[in-house]
Amino acid sequence: MKKITIQIHCKDQSGIIASVTSFIANKSGNIVYIDQHVDREQNIFFMRLESEFNSFSIDTFKTEFITVLASKFKMKWRIYDAKDKPKMAIFVSKYDHCLYDILSRYNSGELHCEIPFIVSNHQDLEYIAQNFNIPFYHIPVSKSTKQDAENKQLDLLNSHNIDFIVLARYMQIVSRKLIDQFQNKIINIHHSFLPAFVGAKPYHSALKRGVKIIGATSHYITEELDAGPIIEQDVARVTHTHSIDDLITKGRDLEKIVLATAIKHHINRKVMVYNNKTIIFY
Numbered sequence: 001m002k003k004i005t006i007q008i009h010c011k012d013q014s015g016i017i018a019s020v021t022s023f024i025a026n027k028s029g030n031i032v033y034i035d036q037h038v039d040r041e042q043n044i045f046f047m048r049l050e051s052e053f054n055s056f057s058i059d060t061f062k063t064e065f066i067t068v069l070a071s072k073f074k075m076k077w078r079i080y081d082a083k084d085k086p087k088m089a090i091f092v093s094k095y096d097h098c099l100y101d102i103l104s105r106y107n108s109g110e111l112h113c114e115i116p117f118i119v120s121n122h123q124d125l126e127y128i129a130q131n132f133n134i135p136f137y138h139i140p141v142s143k144s145t146k147q148d149a150e151n152k153q154l155d156l157l158n159s160h161n162i163d164f165i166v167l168a169r170y171m172q173i174v175s176r177k178l179i180d181q182f183q184n185k186i187i188n189i190h191h192s193f194l195p196a197f198v199g200a201k202p203y204h205s206a207l208k209r210g211v212k213i214i215g216a217t218s219h220y221i222t223e224e225l226d227a228g229p230i231i232e233q234d235v236a237r238v239t240h241t242h243s244i245d246d247l248i249t250k251g252r253d254l255e256k257i258v259l260a261t262a263i264k265h266h267i268n269r270k271v272m273v274y275n276n277k278t279i280i281f282y
């Protein structure tokens, strides 16, 4: 039995759902999940479906999908084989909480992916990678070595056919060169409830401002810092009694759960990006 996931978007018009579901039915497919959304402002139709087939050739399916549907409705589409495990590279600096959380979920089989390696601009967390038997690459980054460092990162990413990257508290600004090659495939965890408090020290800014709610945000990165399409967010209440250490401790728990949720949405092909925003098919 073969299971595929299909993501479609195109100009909204009548008959799209009927045409897609008839196409699947004509190919003896059994649709086990279907959801759609129409962006009324942009008049754009979005759909995600999962279908099972007893006998299936993905190349034949793609060819006929283009002929019958994609050309007719001028669709942008992607088809994924549900059994394929996307390759995820993790980038980290010195904070260990998100790295530990991802690797323990991976170790327990919670993440349908492969993690070929971990990259860091510091050596501090190499012991964690060794504990989980995952190759660790220390690539230091400074103002003068940034370009050379990113070329080394790109060589690693390409030589391992990496599908997406997770910045698990990677405290370096990623350049356009890497972002262009992995557009909407680099997931960051920012330790604030964006758009509040962008930058490297949001907890200190939150304490100084006297907010009553702190949060964490996972987003795809763009060249503009902390401004990319948001995948997941969560918050926690705080009071005047909480110190900076209290905020950091509360924030760590939020960061771990928000990042793990975003990673799972990405792996399960539940995210579609449009106009620097996301549609999440839960």
Ligand SMILES: Nc1nc2c(c(=O)[nH]1)N[C@@H](CN(C=O)c1ccc(C(=O)N[C@@H](CCC(=O)O)C(=O)O)cc1)CN2
Pocket (backbone or CB within 6 Å): 167, 170, 171, 172, 173, 174, 175, 179, 188, 189, 190, 191, 199, 200, 221, 222, 223, 224, 225, 226, 227, 228
């Ligand atoms: N192009 C992007 N790169 C990164 C983003 C992003 O949104 N776009 N997010 C960051 C993560 N981050 C906040 O979530 C963040 C990381 C680092 C900094 C920063 O100012 N770094 C300094 C160096 C700090 C250091 O060496 O410790 C710098 O790079 O000059 C701000 C925000 C990941 N990258």
